[in-house]
Amino acid sequence: MRRDVFQAIADPTRRQIINLIAHQTLTPNGVADSFDVSRQAISKHIQILAECGIITIKQQGRERLCFVEPRKLDEVSDWLADFRKSWESRFDKLDELLIKMQTKTNDNKPK
Amino acid sequence: MKNKTKIIAEPGVQELFIHREFDAPRELVFKAFSDPELITQWLGPCDMTMRIDYFDSRTGGSYRFIHSNAHGDFAFNGTIHEVLEPQRVIRTFEFEGLPERGHVALETATFDELPGNRTKLIIQSVFRSVADRDGIINSGMEYGVNDSHNKLDELLATLV
Numbered sequence: 001m002r003r004d005v006f007q008a009i010a011d012p013t014r015r016q017i018i019n020l021i022a023h024q025t026l027t028p029n030g031v032a033d034s035f036d037v038s039r040q041a042i043s044k045h046i047q048i049l050a051e052c053g054i055i056t057i058k059q060q061g062r063e064r065l066c067f068v069e070p071r072k073l074d075e076v077s078d079w080l081a082d083f084r085k086s087w088e089s090r091f092d093k094l095d096e097l098l099i100k101m102q103t104k105t106n107d108n109k110p111k
Numbered sequence: 112m113k114n115k116t117k118i119i120a121e122p123g124v125q126e127l128f129i130h131r132e133f134d135a136p137r138e139l140v141f142k143a144f145s146d147p148e149l150i151t152q153w154l155g156p157c158d159m160t161m162r163i164d165y166f167d168s169r170t171g172g173s174y175r176f177i178h179s180n181a182h183g184d185f186a187f188n189g190t191i192h193e194v195l196e197p198q199r200v201i202r203t204f205e206f207e208g209l210p211e212r213g214h215v216a217l218e219t220a221t222f223d224e225l226p227g228n229r230t231k232l233i234i235q236s237v238f239r240s241v242a243d244r245d246g247i248i249n250s251g252m253e254y255g256v257n258d259s260h261n262k263l264d265e266l267l268a269t270l271v
Binding site for chain 2: 009079080083084086088089093094101
């Protein structure tokens with residue numbers, strides 16, 4: 001089974017869990033209380049998120065708390081950023097071409 | 112202000128969208144997108160030369176082009192399903208360099224008129240699998256990195 005950041009965010013419930021614990025530190029049960037699905041289901045999602053490295057679970061006293069690993073999420077935005085850059089540089093060239101084409105069109109118009 | 116390129120690629124789905132606006136009327140943007148001589152002037156990545164094998168831009172036509180650099184040739188081909196000038200082009204897209212053939216995407220490019228003689232281009236690409244889509248996005252990484260290195264080189268040259 002694939003365990004990376006993309007697997008982690010592929011599921012809408014997991015995206016909601018990330019959002020939730022990005023704003024507040026919660027226990028796994030605390031996370032489950034915010035959803036209508038079973039604790040077992042949420043527990044499974046949390047396990048996948050942990051295996052993907054998106055969240056870490058730390059023992060603090062008697063409680064286990066879930067924390068988001070923001071640097072892991074950066075991998076997602078970086079991934080798209082490079083693809084975007086490749087298109088940006090093409091479209092920049094297209095901008096220049098369109099300027100040339102427009103100048104040409106204007107030159108050809110009867111005065 | 113520079114027009115921004117927006118990429119929408121939700122995790123776990125088989126499609127991606129590219130959004131971009133241009134400060135030019137849509138007839139021109141459409142022409143730059145469909146005329147082979149014009150396409151070669153912008154579609155190649157920064158560090159590659161681009162040549163067209165054939166490009167028959169009409170409904171039922173087909174195309175093939177090749178990007179080249181020191182590492183070799185990268186060929187792409189497709190069949191053109193519809194050319195509806197000046198608002199829409201629908202075509203398939205396949206990278207020939209994959210280990211097996213048949214990983215084809217369906218691309219729909221729409222050209223919308225905006226006020227002030229401007230144009231909005233939206234390209235939707237639908238892939239056969241999430242892995243196919245992610246593979247294309249990852250291949251963009253290499254281009255992107257090379258491109259930004261080139262831009263850095265250019266910037267450094269102006270500072271000397």
